[in-house]
Amino acid sequence: MRIVVTVKLVPDLNAEKRIDPATKRLVRTGMETVLNPYDEYALEAALQLKEKLGDDTTVTLLSMVPESSKETLRKALAMGADDAHVLSDEKLSGSDVFVTAAALAGVARKIGFDLVVCGGLADDGSTGGVPGALAEHLGVPGLTNARHLEISDGTITAQRETDSGYQTVTCALPALISVTMAVGEPRYASLKGIMGAKRKNIALLSAADAGVTETTSRTELLSFGPPPARTKARIVEAADGAAGAQTIFDFLRERKLV
Amino acid sequence: MRHVIAFAEHRKGQTRKVTYELATQAHELAQKLGGTAHAIVLGEGAGALAESLTKYPLDVVHVAEDPDVDAYLLDPTIDYLEGAARAIGSSIVLVPNTMYGRDVASRLAARLGAGLNADVTGFAIDGERVACIAPKLGGVTITTCAFEDCEYGVATVRPNAFAAQPGGAGARLETLAKPDAKPYRMRIVNEVEEASSELGLEEAPVVVSGGRGLGGAEPFTTLLKPLADALGGAIGASRAAADAGWVPYSLQIGQTGKTVSPKLYIAVGISGAIQHKVGMRSAGTIVAINKDGTAPISEFSDLLVVGDAFQIVPALTKLINDSKA
Numbered sequence: 059m060r061i062v063v064t065v066k067l068v069p070d071l072n073a074e075k076r077i078d079p080a081t082k083r084l085v086r087t088g089m090e091t092v093l094n095p096y097d098e099y100a101l102e103a104a105l106q107l108k109e110k111l112g113d114d115t116t117v118t119l120l121s122m123v124p125e126s127s128k129e130t131l132r133k134a135l136a137m138g139a140d141d142a143h144v145l146s147d148e149k150l151s152g153s154d155v156f157v158t159a160a161a162l163a164g165v166a167r168k169i170g171f172d173l174v175v176c177g178g179l180a181d182d183g184s185t186g187g188v189p190g191a192l193a194e195h196l197g198v199p200g201l202t203n204a205r206h207l208e209i210s211d212g213t214i215t216a217q218r219e220t221d222s223g224y225q226t227v228t229c230a231l232p233a234l235i236s237v238t239m240a241v242g243e244p245r246y247a248s249l250k251g252i253m254g255a256k257r258k259n260i261a262l263l264s265a266a267d268a269g270v271t272e273t274t275s276r277t278e279l280l281s282f283g284p285p286p287a288r289t290k291a292r293i294v295e296a297a298d299g300a301a302g303a304q305t306i307f308d309f310l311r312e313r314k315l316v
Numbered sequence: 317m318r319h320v321i322a323f324a325e326h327r328k329g330q331t332r333k334v335t336y337e338l339a340t341q342a343h344e345l346a347q348k349l350g351g352t353a354h355a356i357v358l359g360e361g362a363g364a365l366a367e368s369l370t371k372y373p374l375d376v377v378h379v380a381e382d383p384d385v386d387a388y389l390l391d392p393t394i395d396y397l398e399g400a401a402r403a404i405g406s407s408i409v410l411v412p413n414t415m416y417g418r419d420v421a422s423r424l425a426a427r428l429g430a431g432l433n434a435d436v437t438g439f440a441i442d443g444e445r446v447a448c449i450a451p452k453l454g455g456v457t458i459t460t461c462a463f464e465d466c467e468y469g470v471a472t473v474r475p476n477a478f479a480a481q482p483g484g485a486g487a488r489l490e491t492l493a494k495p496d497a498k499p500y501r502m503r504i505v506n507e508v509e510e511a512s513s514e515l516g517l518e519e520a521p522v523v524v525s526g527g528r529g530l531g532g533a534e535p536f537t538t539l540l541k542p543l544a545d546a547l548g549g550a551i552g553a554s555r556a557a558a559d560a561g562w563v564p565y566s567l568q569i570g571q572t573g574k575t576v577s578p579k580l581y582i583a584v585g586i587s588g589a590i591q592h593k594v595g596m597r598s599a600g601t602i603v604a605i606n607k608d609g610t611a612p613i614s615e616f617s618d619l620l621v622v623g624d625a626f627q628i629v630p631a632l633t634k635l636i637n638d639s640k641a
Binding site: 076077084095096154155156159179186187188189190191192193194195199200201202203205215218219220221222223224225226227228229230233238239240274275276277278279280281282283284285288289290291292293294295296298299300301302303304305306307309310313315316 | 327389390391394414415416418419421422423425426427429430431432433434447451452453455456457458459460461462463464466469501502503504505506507508509510516517518522547564565566572579580582597598601602603604605609613614615616617618619620621622623624626627628629630631632634635636639
């Protein structure tokens with residue numbers, strides 16, 4: 059079975075993120091990029107499947123990043139992915155959900171897959187819309203927010219999170235799933251994995267290689283600015299429970315919230 | 317001219333408040349764009365909900381009480397929405413920014429070849445061009461992002477961002493025809509409710525949230541739930557509380573959980589790490605109860621009461637309940 063895992067590189071969690079006023083794109087230079095943490099869970103889910111399904115199952119990374127960042131994917135290869143396909147093309151820089159999903163779909167079709175696994179979100183201010191859009195572009199079922207999954211006889215049975223709990227959903231392969239963090243903590247790369255990752259193949263593709271023709275975004279960022287500032291709290295030491303409660307009650311009254 | 321379509325999310329006819337917010341906003345946007353306002357209600361219980369939507373200032377409420385919508389994940393819903401949008405013509409589709417709404421919007425936008433704007437809290441209109449105002453990068457930036465000149469645009473709209481206002485002359489009810497038979501592939505085998513809240517966390521007007529300081533699962537039901545009930549709100553949690561297994565992940569607020577923007581947010585025993593802050597910083601009023609007066613939450617809350625939550629919360633619940641009597 060062939061599993062494709064989409065991975066995105068994002069600015070480090072703790073880095074201050076900002077948009078470049080000239081290009082109106084997220085500034086990605088000069089800050090350390092890391093694997094999108096949600097995608098590490100996607101890879102973990104794929105590697106768990108590979109362990110269960112056996113050695114003829116391969117896990118291929120699929121990413122759209124500038125060529126200069128492709129080595130960051132070694133970490134995911136060290137965790138256990140077999141190889142990577144990287145779509146890198148200036149034409150795709152600043153793509154919105156529609157173009158990103160269309161481009162990833164082009165590469166996924168070229169690689170071939172039984173299952174595509176995506177993280178639930180990206181940690182850099184995107185829309186979280188790529189998994190659904192990618193399923194649509196690929197014409198396969200898009201089983202989102204899975205927290206537990208099993209595959210047998212070409213059928214996935216997944217528990218997926220909903221707003222109020224979970225539901226069990228089945229569908230036949232090929233399919234796309236997105237996973238939540240409940241699939242399990244991403245594994246650490248072993249020393250053997252890290253050494254092995256150096257020899258694994260990262261194939262570089264242009265938009266033309268992937269058969270991507272659609273490069274016009276459907277949205278355009280017009281402007282951006284800071285949110286209204288929040289001020290520091292009024293801090294009140296409560297002498298006891300009753301006094302603390304009264305302080306809050308009076309404050310809520312003042313603001314007409316009770 | 318552009319029309320506006322509101323997708324009415326519901327569970328077996330159980331209405332979500334955000335549905336009425338979208339219906340109201342659909343009308344306001346449609347007026348500015350010179351088009352008509354529509355709502356689409358699908359699945360079990362759709363008829364009753366559609367009836368209640370006719371009291372909002374919409375032109376047409378489209379309804380399909382088709383059991384396939386509840387038996388299969390997403391596919392029938394997307395087919396119905398696509399069919400309706402193509403019949404209505406060039407339009408902006410409003411979908412609630414909830415877990416289900418985000419799935420619907422991403423699929424529908426791709427299907428329609430439309431732009432997708434997420435977590436929208438306002439609209440700006442310039443001629444026929446519609447731009448969406450939305451917080452990004454965990455709320456540190458507010459962006460204005462336009463739909464390019466294509467036939468459709470899809471926006472997920474943040475609950476509580478717009479008012480719900482009934483009115484109008486009474487919308488017309490129309491039944492949607494079943495889309496051409498396609499094999500639906502994702503069968504829903506069963507469904508389990510974990511947080512039996514009537515109100516979705518993301519759209520609750522008040523959220524009472526607990527963290528590590530609560531020390532276990534029990535205070536969420538004995539301490540926070542009564543306060544949330546008294547205030548007509550829902551309970552939430554920090555990641556620490558969800559990771560500890562005290563509450564299901566569906567209640568987690570923050571970077572890796574839900575984003576909420578209620579009128580009132582009460583944080584109990586939550587220190588206020590950046591990962592939590594990005595999920596609740598846009599709440600109207602933030603009140604914190606914490607043992608530590610220097611906790612980071614003091615930097616972005618309106619009131620921090622330093623004391624024992626186990627004493628303060630029950631007393632506060634009683635004050636609120638007594639004031640209603």
